[in-house]
Amino acid sequence: MPVPYELVVSQGRIADRTPGAIPGAALTAEALGKRTGLQPITIGIPSPAKEDDWSASLPEAGETLAGLQTAIAATLQRGDKSLLIANTCSASLATLPVVARERADAVLLWIDAHGDFNTPQTTESGYLGGMVLAAACGLWKSGHGSGLDPKQVVIVGARDIDPAEMDLLQQAGVRIVSPAEATPEAILSSIGDAPVWIHVDWDVLEPNHVPAAYAIGDGLYPRTLRAIFAAIPKEQIAGIELAEFEASEDARRDEAAIECLLGIVEPLLA
Numbered sequence: 001m002p003v004p005y006e007l008v009v010s011q012g013r014i015a016d017r018t019p020g021a022i023p024g025a026a027l028t029a030e031a032l033g034k035r036t037g038l039q040p041i042t043i044g045i046p047s048p049a050k051e052d053d054w055s056a057s058l059p060e061a062g063e064t065l066a067g068l069q070t071a072i073a074a075t076l077q078r079g080d081k082s083l084l085i086a087n088t089c090s091a092s093l094a095t096l097p098v099v100a101r102e103r104a105d106a107v108l109l110w111i112d113a114h115g116d117f118n119t120p121q122t123t124e125s126g127y128l129g130g131m132v133l134a135a136a137c138g139l140w141k142s143g144h145g146s147g148l149d150p151k152q153v154v155i156v157g158a159r160d161i162d163p164a165e166m167d168l169l170q171q172a173g174v175r176i177v178s179p180a181e182a183t184p185e186a187i188l189s190s191i192g193d194a195p196v197w198i199h200v201d202w203d204v205l206e207p208n209h210v211p212a213a214y215a216i217g218d219g220l221y222p223r224t225l226r227a228i229f230a231a232i233p234k235e236q237i238a239g240i241e242l243a244e245f246e247a248s249e250d251a252r253r254d255e256a257a258i259e260c261l262l263g264i265v266e267p268l269l270a
Helices: 021-036 054-060 062-077 089-102 128-136 163-172 184-191 222-231 251-269
Strands: 005-010 041-043 081-086 107-111 153-156 175-177 196-201 237-243
Touching (some): 005 021, 005 062, 021 081, 041 062, 054 062, 054 128, 062 089, 089 128, 089 196, 089 237, 107 184, 153 184, 175 184, 237 251
Parallel strands (some): 107 153, 107 196, 153 175
């Protein structure tokens, strides 16, 4: 049966520091296309990963980010739902300002092992992906907009947050749901009857289920995340972003990861 989404896949480098994120997004989009019948819209041209600072990777990603912003805005303005498959969380520099504008009442479920709330002043790694939410909430200027209300952000599964980053999160009023607290009941309570924009970085999972570059232990299990998704009323979902699946050179390993991924998100697409 057709699903009510428009499928977009990011293929341009957006601060990628590892080689598997761009092919991982492509594999995910291909599998979702086969499962749903949706034809992916591809944004960006692949280029090699490299270790660089946000100040270099952000302007390099400008064309891809602009393309993603245009695609997601067009989808939402048509009254449709977006299903974005992103190589890195940095892609949300483009999408979240659009969500803030077009779905101002939406709650953002940022399902991630990390807070991604650093700024140029607090970042220890210089990694653009660790600064996404802070930019969308207006704590620094990415050049791609802001407008997201931090009090409408719920970070689910976070367990690796820098001290200065935690201070910013608390000052801004962002809610954090730890892996131990992440139950369907807790998530339903946090979103109420508002529209929901769902972002998933696969490092939120316990490692070795869906490989991610920045995996860390004590995460969610696939069955838990699937149960959360099954509980969210489908009519409340405004859009979905899936990011950071790190593909490998082992086809069988990638196939198993994709099957796990599809099983987790299946309730969202039913």
